[in-house]
Amino acid sequence: MRSIIWDMGGTLIDTYPEVDQTLAEVVWATPGKEQLAEVAQLRSASIAHAIDALADRYQVSSKQLNDAYSALKKKWIHDPAPLMAGADEAMAAVRRGGGLNLVATHRDRTSAENLLKALGVQVDDLVCAPDGFARKPDPHMNQVLMERHGLSPTDVIAVGDRLIDVEAARSAGIEGILVAPKPYPHVTTITSLTELLDRL
Known part of the structure; x- marks a missing residue:
């Protein structure tokens, strides 16, 4: 898992x-x-x-x-931005494997929940920095999610599009994966979310 x-x-x-x-x-x-x-x-x-x-x-x-x-x-409440290509497949694979789809975002909760609802996307938990959690690269949001769900660092990967996402993951002891059009030194980088399927 x-x-x-x-x-x-x-x-x-x-x-x-x-x-x-x-x-x-x-x-x-x-x-x-x-x-x-x-x-x-x-x-x-x-x-x-x-x-x-x-x-x-x-x-x-x-x-x-x-x-x-x-x-x-x-x-976006009625006309949301689209899911990233491959997101559906990756989230479904997590669920099939018994894992959780968790979200750690700097976005305010109302906006985050509205987007997810409009897209029909269900996540298992959502932590928003404006609710009182330290922003990335601080690992606080990742740590809170792991503690809430009894997850060890080896049970989790964190996926983001900025280096601060990877830094926050590493500081929490978990693997961080960067979604980017080009590789970065010393960072695991993918160009498509479908590349996650082999890592689950």
């Missing part, structure tokens, strides 16, 4: 394209590839960082950017 602690945005659910487009449209009337790439680079640190950096760089109101992002999260 192997359980997975999933990150949410950019790992389990493909939220980033819509986030990037939404923020870019606040700054530019018709953003092109270069503008979207700039937003994506800023957002790779965090959405909050992207909002602060864009507001400072382009003299745009941070309130406008935050309002646009809030409107996007409301849209």
